[in-house]
Amino acid sequence: MKKSILILTLFILISTSLTFAQKSLFDGKSLAGWHSDVPAKDKDPNIKPSFIIRDGMLVSLGDPRGHLITDAVYQNYRLEVEYRFAGKPGNCGVLVHASTPRALYGMFPKSLEVQMQHQDAGDFWCIEEDITVPDMEARRGPKDTWGVNGNKARRIKNLTDGTEKPLGEWNTMVIECYKNSVKVWVNGVLVNEGTNCTVDKGQIALQAEGSEVEFKKLMLKPIKKLSK
Numbered sequence: 001m002k003k004s005i006l007i008l009t010l011f012i013l014i015s016t017s018l019t020f021a022q023k024s025l026f027d028g029k030s031l032a033g034w035h036s037d038v039p040a041k042d043k044d045p046n047i048k049p050s051f052i053i054r055d056g057m058l059v060s061l062g063d064p065r066g067h068l069i070t071d072a073v074y075q076n077y078r079l080e081v082e083y084r085f086a087g088k089p090g091n092c093g094v095l096v097h098a099s100t101p102r103a104l105y106g107m108f109p110k111s112l113e114v115q116m117q118h119q120d121a122g123d124f125w126c127i128e129e130d131i132t133v134p135d136m137e138a139r140r141g142p143k144d145t146w147g148v149n150g151n152k153a154r155r156i157k158n159l160t161d162g163t164e165k166p167l168g169e170w171n172t173m174v175i176e177c178y179k180n181s182v183k184v185w186v187n188g189v190l191v192n193e194g195t196n197c198t199v200d201k202g203q204i205a206l207q208a209e210g211s212e213v214e215f216k217k218l219m220l221k222p223i224k225k226l227s228k
Contacts, residue, residue, distance in 0.1 A: 020077075022221035025070065025204070028056045037101050037109070038066030038208070050208035058215040060092060060208045067109060067205040069098060074177075074220065075201035078227070081173045082217035089118035089167055090211025093125070096177055097202035103128045104149055109205060112197060114175055114184055115158075116213070121173065122158035122184045122191030131156070131182060131194035158184075158191040170216070178226050 025033060030053060038050050041064070051068045052059050060068070081094060098111035108127045115123035124131055126148045133156055137143060145153040163186040165171050174185040180200050184192040206215070 020072075020074070020220070020222060022219070025079075025218040025220055026058050026215065029053060031058070031068070033071055034068050035071060036066060036068050038064050039102065039107055040064040040066070051206070054214075056216070058206075058218070059086070060206055060211075060213045060215070062090065062092075062208050062211045062213070064208065065107065065210065066208050067095065067098075067101075068208070069101075069109065069205040070203045073201055073203055076178050076223055077176070078221050078223050079175045079177075079204065080217060080219045081175070081215065082170050083116065083173065083213055083215050084170050085118060085167060086212040086214045088211065091118075091207075091209045092116040092211055092213045093207045093209065094173065094175060095127070095205035095207070096175060096182065097129060097197070097199040098205045099199070099202050100128070109203075111202065111205065112182060112199070113207075114173070114182075114192075116173065116207075118167075118211075119161055119164065120158065121164050121171065121186045122160075124156040124158075124182075124192055124194060126154040126156070130196075130198045132196040133192070133194045156192070156194070159193075160189065160191055163187050163189040163191055172217075176223060176226050178223055181226060183226050 093113045093116050095111040095113050098109040100110040103110035110128040112129050113125035128148050139157045141153040176183045180197040181195045
């Protein structure tokens with residue numbers, strides 16, 4: 001009996017994580033629903049936080065480097081993110097289908113990164129997971145260099161640069177994940193689209209990767225197909 005109850009409880013927990021109504025991942029006042037993974041904190045538990053709430057915004061301070069990760073696992077969704085670089089332009093990213101922490105370089109969780117780096121927004125970076133796009137060799141390099149770890153060709157360039165707004169203005173990034181496909185828009189322009197992703201569900205993560213970035217919207221809703 002106890003074993004049956006445990007199995008039922010686990011099933012309910014998993015189902016709850018994967019099926020959800022439209023919701024904000026950020027309540028405007030706390031990091032509820034998230035946890036951070038900052039490797040430097042292993043050696044210094046009192047190190048300054050990488051992610052804070054400021055003026056009703058979620059802020060990635062950039063350093064110490066690490067990730068802010070949802071507690072829940074999600075599948076088949078549309079994620080709308082409003083962000084801007086608060087100071088100097090730099091690097092950040094949204095990781096979808098995240099799972100095993102610190103799978104790459106002792107830092108990055110196993111995932112597919114949707115790049116937010118200034119002037120490269122919408123690039124894919126393969127982190128122990130993979131995805132296929134049209135014109136793969138033109139956008140990733142020679143096939144024999146492809147890979148998902150180490151010094152392999154993990155970057156898949158976006159379809160078009162120049163979609164980001166001037167520094168200081170808010171950008172909107174929309175990421176749709178449906179089954180094994182991922183589609184990305186920046187400020188309404190389709191910037192990347194891939195299929196045959198090696199994973200179709202996981203946590204969502206934000207990076208602290210050297211630059212301060214402000215987030216004022218992180219809205220998630222379930223989808224039954226990709227937008228055109």
